Amino acid sequence: DAGVIQSPRHEVTEMGQEVTLRCKPISGHNSLFWYRQTMMRGLELLIYFNNNVPIDDSGMPEDRFSAKMPNASFSTLKIQPSEPRDSAVYFCASSFASQETQYFGPGTRLLVL
Amino acid sequence: EDQVTQSPEALRLQEGESSSLNCSYTVSGLRGLFWYRQDPGKGPEFLFTLYSAGEEKEKERLKATLTKKESFLHITAPKPEDSATYLCAVQGPGSARQLTFGSGTQLTVLP
Numbered sequence: 001d002a003g004v005i006q007s008p009r010h011e012v013t014e015m016g017q018e019v020t021l022r023c024k025p026i027s028g029h030n031s032l033f034w035y036r037q038t039m040m041r042g043l044e045l046l047i048y049f050n051n052n053v054p055i056d057d058s059g060m061p062e063d064r065f066s067a068k069m070p071n072a073s074f075s076t077l078k079i080q081p082s083e084p085r086d087s088a089v090y091f092c093a094s095s096f097a098s099q100e101t102q103y104f105g106p107g108t109r110l111l112v113l
Numbered sequence: 114e115d116q117v118t119q120s121p122e123a124l125r126l127q128e129g130e131s132s133s134l135n136c137s138y139t140v141s142g143l144r145g146l147f148w149y150r151q152d153p154g155k156g157p158e159f160l161f162t163l164y165s166a167g168e169e170k171e172k173e174r175l176k177a178t179l180t181k182k183e184s185f186l187h188i189t190a191p192k193p194e195d196s197a198t199y200l201c202a203v204q205g206p207g208s209a210r211q212l213t214f215g216s217g218t219q220l221t222v223l224p
Contacts, residue, residue, distance in 0.1 A: 031210055043214040091156050100145045100204055102212060104156035
């Protein structure tokens with residue numbers, strides 16, 4: 001059974017460019033989470049969807065960040081315009097609504113020059 | 114605000130040398146405490162969920178325990194393949210499912 005799928009695995013871009021990260025949750029899971037991991041701040045929740053609806057986006061750092069979940073099997077996290085301080089590893093995780101355990105994808109390592 | 118503190122930050126053990134990792138937490142109404150393992154360049158891998166004080170769970174050389182203020186991850190006779198960063202996270206009450214993570218303990222097991 002496939003786990004959470006993220007793409008791309010690595011992204012290098014220049015400051016000011018638009019970056020789009022993609023996530024496919026585990027089939028049947030109806031909760032989806034976007035996290036950011038840095039050495040300084042560890043793992044931080046950015047936004048959480050339940051049944052494709054954004055529930056809590058209080059962790060989104062600023063208006064440059066946006067996330068969508070058009071259907072149960074796909075989500076995007078977009079950064080526009082990107083800045084060097086956005087460099088981090090971005091993880092997507094999913095879970096069943098009736099269970100608490102979140103399963104993480106392999107992450108996207110983003111470097112903004 | 115939920116808080117999670119893990120100690121030590123880093124731990125080096127000889128193969129076979131048992132030890133424990135600590136996770137202290139502050140949360141108003143614990144819904145669950147989670148342990149994950151993270152290998153370099155990979156996403157966190159789920160290990161255990163603990164729900165109430167006194168609960169224990171085991172998996173191979175790992176045993177997780179929970180009290181009202183902290184959780185321990187005991188590693189018995191570790192092997193080099195147990196080397197990883199171990200993350201602890203808590204989930205508070207309410208309908209939200211956000212996890213608050215600690216900064217992790219980086220474990221190195223030397224052969």
